[in-house]
Amino acid sequence: xxxxxxxxxxxxxxxxxxxxxxxxxxxxxxxxxxxxxxxxxxxxxxxxxxxxxxxxxxxxxxxxxxxxxxxxxxxxxxxxxxxxxxxxxxxxxxxxxxxxxxxxxxxxxxxxxxxxxxxxxxxxxxxxxxx
Numbered sequence: 252x253x254x255x256x257x258x259x260x261x262x263x264x265x266x267x268x269x270x271x272x273x274x275x276x277x278x279x280x281x282x283x284x285x286x287x288x289x290x291x292x293x294x295x296x297x298x299x300x301x302x303x304x305x306x307x308x309x310x311x312x313x314x315x316x317x318x319x320x321x322x323x324x325x326x327x328x329x330x331x332x333x334x335x336x337x338x339x340x341x342x343x344x345x346x347x348x349x350x351x352x353x354x355x356x357x358x359x360x361x362x363x364x365x366x367x368x369x370x371x372x373x374x375x376x377x378x379x380x381x382x
Contacts, residue, residue: 255316258307262375265300265333266368272297273361276354285350286357297361298337301368305330322374329371336364 272293279286308330317323340360347353 254307254311254314258304258311259372261300261304261307262368262372265297265304266365266372268293268297268300269361269368270365273358273365276358276361280351280354280358283351284354286354294337294357294361298334301333301337305334320375325374326371329367329374333364333367333371336360336367 272290275290275293276286279290308327311317312323312327317326320326337360340357344353344356344360347356
């Protein structure tokens with residue numbers, strides 16, 4: 252399986268995973284429960300998925316496959332934003348005392364991240380190679 256296909260499938264997996272985390276956080280908020288250790292563990296897995304996807308993208312970039320993208324720097328920008336969103340949100344919202352506010356904020360952060368991953372995929376439509 253080529254690396255481009257693995258990168259594409261990993262993008263789909265990351266997208267579904269962060270969407271599920273956002274919905275899960277909303278569910279916890281509506282039940283007036285704080286984010287638990289299960290959710291936090293899943294958030295770490297989401298970050299690892301995004302890092303793996305970013306690493307594969309970096310390998311593809313070094314191989315010169317960025318020339319197949321119509322706007323490679325937009326794709327890279329979305330990848331960098333996806334990587335830094337989770338640590339930045341924990342740094343910013345980690346000290347919030349009200350657990351309901353923290354849960355709602357993290358739900359919106361993960362739904363924002365879902366949009367970023369979707370947008371990164373939409374600017375990554377590969378152009379067919381000239382034969």
